[in-house]
Amino acid sequence: MKTDVVVIGAGAVGCAIARELSKYELDITVVDKNEDVGGDASKSNSAIIHTGYDASPGTLESELVVAANPMYDEIARDLDVQFERIGAILPAITDEQLEQLPAIKDKAMRNRVYDVEYLTREDVLRMEPEINPEVRAALYIPRESIIDPFVLVQAYAENAFANGVHFLLSTKVTDIRTGDGHIQSVITTGGEIETKWVINAAALFCDEIAGMVGKRCYDVVPRRGQFYILDKNTSCKVKHIVLPIPTKVTKGRLMSPTVHGNMLIGPTAEDLDDKTATETTAEGLKSIRVDVEKLVPRVNWRDAIIQFSGLRPNRVPEGLHVDTYEDLKGYINLSGVRSTGLTLSAAMGKYVAHLMVSLGMNAPFKKNFIGTRKGITRFADLSVEQKAALIEEQPLYGNIVCRCETVTEQEILEAIHRPLGARSVDAVKRRVRPGTGRCQAGFCTPKVIEILARELNVPASEIMKNEKGSYYVVGDMR
Amino acid sequence: MQRITCDVLVIGAGPAGLAASIAAKQEGAEKVLIVERDESIGGILQQCIHPGFGLSYFKEELTGPEYYARFADKTLELGVEVLLNTMVLDITDEDVVCISAKDGLSIIKAGSIVLAMGCRERTRHQLTIPGSRPSGVFTAGTAQRLMNRENAMIGRRVVILGSGDIGMIMARRMTLEGAKVIAVVELNDYLAGLTRNKVQCLDDFEIPLLMKHTITDIKGRKRIESVTVCEVDANNIPIPETAVEYPCDTLLLSVGLIPENELTHKAEIDISPITNGPVVNQYMQTSREDVFACGNVVHVNDLVDNVSLESERAGQYAAKYALGKLKKREDVIQAQPGRNVRYICPQQIVNAEDGGEINLYFRVAGPEEKVRILVKTGDKVIVQKKALRVNPGEMEHMRFDAREITSPDLTVEVMKEAI
Numbered sequence: 001m002k003t004d005v006v007v008i009g010a011g012a013v014g015c016a017i018a019r020e021l022s023k024y025e026l027d028i029t030v031v032d033k034n035e036d037v038g039g040d041a042s043k044s045n046s047a048i049i050h051t052g053y054d055a056s057p058g059t060l061e062s063e064l065v066v067a068a069n070p071m072y073d074e075i076a077r078d079l080d081v082q083f084e085r086i087g088a089i090l091p092a093i094t095d096e097q098l099e100q101l102p103a104i105k106d107k108a109m110r111n112r113v114y115d116v117e118y119l120t121r122e123d124v125l126r127m128e129p130e131i132n133p134e135v136r137a138a139l140y141i142p143r144e145s146i147i148d149p150f151v152l153v154q155a156y157a158e159n160a161f162a163n164g165v166h167f168l169l170s171t172k173v174t175d176i177r178t179g180d181g182h183i184q185s186v187i188t189t190g191g192e193i194e195t196k197w198v199i200n201a202a203a204l205f206c207d208e209i210a211g212m213v214g215k216r217c218y219d220v221v222p223r224r225g226q227f228y229i230l231d232k233n234t235s236c237k238v239k240h241i242v243l244p245i246p247t248k249v250t251k252g253r254l255m256s257p258t259v260h261g262n263m264l265i266g267p268t269a270e271d272l273d274d275k276t277a278t279e280t281t282a283e284g285l286k287s288i289r290v291d292v293e294k295l296v297p298r299v300n301w302r303d304a305i306i307q308f309s310g311l312r313p314n315r316v317p318e319g320l321h322v323d324t325y326e327d328l329k330g331y332i333n334l335s336g337v338r339s340t341g342l343t344l345s346a347a348m349g350k351y352v353a354h355l356m357v358s359l360g361m362n363a364p365f366k367k368n369f370i371g372t373r374k375g376i377t378r379f380a381d382l383s384v385e386q387k388a389a390l391i392e393e394q395p396l397y398g399n400i401v402c403r404c405e406t407v408t409e410q411e412i413l414e415a416i417h418r419p420l421g422a423r424s425v426d427a428v429k430r431r432v433r434p435g436t437g438r439c440q441a442g443f444c445t446p447k448v449i450e451i452l453a454r455e456l457n458v459p460a461s462e463i464m465k466n467e468k469g470s471y472y473v474v475g476d477m478r
Numbered sequence: 479m480q481r482i483t484c485d486v487l488v489i490g491a492g493p494a495g496l497a498a499s500i501a502a503k504q505e506g507a508e509k510v511l512i513v514e515r516d517e518s519i520g521g522i523l524q525q526c527i528h529p530g531f532g533l534s535y536f537k538e539e540l541t542g543p544e545y546y547a548r549f550a551d552k553t554l555e556l557g558v559e560v561l562l563n564t565m566v567l568d569i570t571d572e573d574v575v576c577i578s579a580k581d582g583l584s585i586i587k588a589g590s591i592v593l594a595m596g597c598r599e600r601t602r603h604q605l606t607i608p609g610s611r612p613s614g615v616f617t618a619g620t621a622q623r624l625m626n627r628e629n630a631m632i633g634r635r636v637v638i639l640g641s642g643d644i645g646m647i648m649a650r651r652m653t654l655e656g657a658k659v660i661a662v663v664e665l666n667d668y669l670a671g672l673t674r675n676k677v678q679c680l681d682d683f684e685i686p687l688l689m690k691h692t693i694t695d696i697k698g699r700k701r702i703e704s705v706t707v708c709e710v711d712a713n714n715i716p717i718p719e720t721a722v723e724y725p726c727d728t729l730l731l732s733v734g735l736i737p738e739n740e741l742t743h744k745a746e747i748d749i750s751p752i753t754n755g756p757v758v759n760q761y762m763q764t765s766r767e768d769v770f771a772c773g774n775v776v777h778v779n780d781l782v783d784n785v786s787l788e789s790e791r792a793g794q795y796a797a798k799y800a801l802g803k804l805k806k807r808e809d810v811i812q813a814q815p816g817r818n819v820r821y822i823c824p825q826q827i828v829n830a831e832d833g834g835e836i837n838l839y840f841r842v843a844g845p846e847e848k849v850r851i852l853v854k855t856g857d858k859v860i861v862q863k864k865a866l867r868v869n870p871g872e873m874e875h876m877r878f879d880a881r882e883i884t885s886p887d888l889t890v891e892v893m894k895e896a897i
Binding site: 233278284285301305306384385387391396404406439442445446450460469473477 | 563695
């Protein structure tokens with residue numbers, strides 16, 4: 001295989017870079033070890049598009065996050081991604097916290113997030129009645145926003161694909177060949193790819209990739225974040241992202257609506273050694289409950305429908321870095337892409353493309369770049385008249401597969417058959433949401449397995465939850 | 479878009495919906511329509527291929543499919559109409575919106591509605607069991623569906639959490655299919671399901687039942703590889719020193735059922751926080767007077783025979799309402815759970831002075847031996863009975879005439895018998 005650019009990692013940042021580069025006449029190949037686009041950290045996080053108000057002023061991270069936030073109105077529109085500017089409230093409950101507000105506001109100003117405002121106690125309780133009534137005052141950060149993180153990455157990837165980007169999934173990079181101070185090729189489990197450029201967007205594993213070219217001058221320490229998701233019908237809901245005031249030890253746990261109307265609560269911050277340790281723990285979950293009840297006392301944990309955890313690729317030494325090397329032309333190394341990675345992906349795409357141009361990449365712009373992507377129609381969100389019309393047009397919209405989230409068979413078929421389509425039950429779930437409701441796939445699992453097996457023409461025993469080995473069914477009983 | 483009119487609309491063609499539709503027809507409702515989301519009628523009984531049904535209703539032992547077939551035959555005979563593969567999306571003040579691939583979107587105007595949507599299973603996340611999230615963790619009912627309706631074998635080494643009936647039945651089922659069931663793990667010191675299921679499904683197959691134990695961890699990144707089982711203390715808190723790791727490829731959960739009330743919520747009908755089902759009176763009428771409810775959507779039953787009886791009442795009174803023959807409800811009396819009673823269903827008695835048989839179903843809060851069960855109004859005991867033992871897993875039942883309620887209150891209590 002031969003290509004111009006290999007992007008390692010199909011998470012938010014890798015896919016955003018691939019999409020941006022697909023504006024040029026370049027042959028681009030994205031390689032990822034997972035069976036689906038969406039990465040590791042990109043699919044298990046707080047689903048927030050940050051403003052950067054609390055970044056370290058003057059850093060690359062601050063620059064990119066602050067630059068990225070305003071881009072999302074357009075991205076959400078062009079790529080058909082659910083996105084809402086709901087704003088964040090940072091309540092000060094104790095005197096000590098009250099004293100911290102000016103410093104937080106000052107930092108926001110230094111990060112050029114000028115629209116942060118003070119709220120009085122009355123304002124807070126009017127805007128967000130579920131906040132602890134002992135609240136003294138708060139900061140309001142209007143552009144903190146929520147997004148569907150799965151669909152964002154899928155949308156970047158699908159749009160990149162529409163513009164000619166190749167995706168090699170379930171493909172692990174095992175080595176990178178260099179020579180004459182240049183990148184030569186990338187060796188993968190799917191073969192060798194000759195290339196001029198390698199962009200290391202491997203996040204959790206970016207240190208190992210850097211090691212393959214002798215540029216490992218840092219380590220990635222996975223920082224686990226555990227979360228709760230509550231039922232849409234839960235008795236205590238918030239309308240804004242409710243953020244805790246950080247302490248010296250932790251940034252704390254937040255409570256936020258999701259774009260689908262659930263409540264998302266978390267995360268923990270636990271530094272681990274194992275880059276695959278996505279378990280939840282009794283202690284971690286308990287610490288979330290204890291902390292969040294201080295902010296929102298009436299949270300109803302009985303309405304929890306799932307707990308999950310994700311790993312942020314924390315860099316040691318700390319900091320977001322985009323490195324290029326005099327002695328290794330064609331290699332761009334991204335490291336320290338952590339909890340702000342989802343947000344800064346939009347800016348990172350542009351940053352890396354510009355960096356490549358400055359390093360001599362002189363491919364012309366594509367004349368026929370396709371800038372938009374149409375998502376899968378969400379039947380549940382339509383009016384009665386629209387639903388009636390849609391079923392008339394395509395009867396499979398009349399077959400409900402997931403009763404909790406009202407997901408139709410037609411949506412599942414589209415998730416499977418569109419480019420970079422779903423091959424596993426989780427991949428279907430991340431595209432069109434069967435199994436994300438209160439029964440947690442109790443009713444729809446057999447149906448989704450059946451549809452996948454039918455559409456991919458394989459026996460049910462070959463349908464996986466996600467990776468190879470995560471089978472549901474051993475085989476036919478008789 | 480099609481518009482349909484009917485006298486009684488029944489949502490769900492499981493045992494509750496079938497019995498309600500038959501009773502509605504027999505009461506004189508002309509057009510009775512069932513809307514069912516599955517491809518066939520029978521509800522959960524379609525996958526309950528084991529015997530044990532019908533002992534009280536038919537005085538003979540039937541399998542699930544045999545049990546519902548008798549009701550199905552009757553619905554056909556009486557001319558009940560059924561829309562299959564049809565999902566109700568919404569119940570508004572005026573009508574009911576449903577969809578199917580065959581008929582598209584339909585708007586149904588009904589004289590009365592019977593909710594019979596059944597229940598769903600509690601999941602590992604509702605119990606907050608920590609650990610990884612591999613495949614191979616199934617609710618017992620999902621496993622039962624895969625095996626009994628889809629002919630799919632789901633695993634070879636099985637641990638079951640919870641001593642609910644479906645879990646115990648699946649322990650036997652999987653054993654019969656050649657799987658090794660390592661243990662059934664129960665948090666409480668009493669059985670969640672029926673004693674007969676413990677005898678027939680666990681004891682007869684020498685499957686260990688670990689009472690006062692729970693699962694504290696799930697391991698495995700792809701398919702489940704093991705669970706950690708711990709003994710619990712008097713407050714049901716796991717004792718870490720007792721942890722034992724059991725290798726397995728399958729974990730089944732039989733940890734409770736929750737009435738499925740999405741539509742009830744949408745219709746803004748009062749829901750009991752204890753049963754998680756709609757609050758009903760003796761006619762199985764909900765807070766919205768044209769909406770009735772029956773079966774597991776109201777409260778989770780352990781015997782389908784009770785569901786059938788209760789659903790017949792719902793169907794009968796729904797028909798009366800649709801025909802304009804049901805008296806307005808007045809003098810609402812709330813049935814109050816007294817000592818060691820968790821909930822009572824129906825929760826309300828109306829128009830008591832008109833008389834009529836009242837069937838109070840209830841569950842005790844904790845197991846107890848040698849007790850006396852009393853139904854009281856004011857200082858008067860309406861009806862009482864002795865019981866050798868009561869258990870939250872087995873529903874209790876008291877019957878009396880509404881005219882006996884002479885004070886504006888009604889209490890059920892379980893008292894320890896003086897020795």
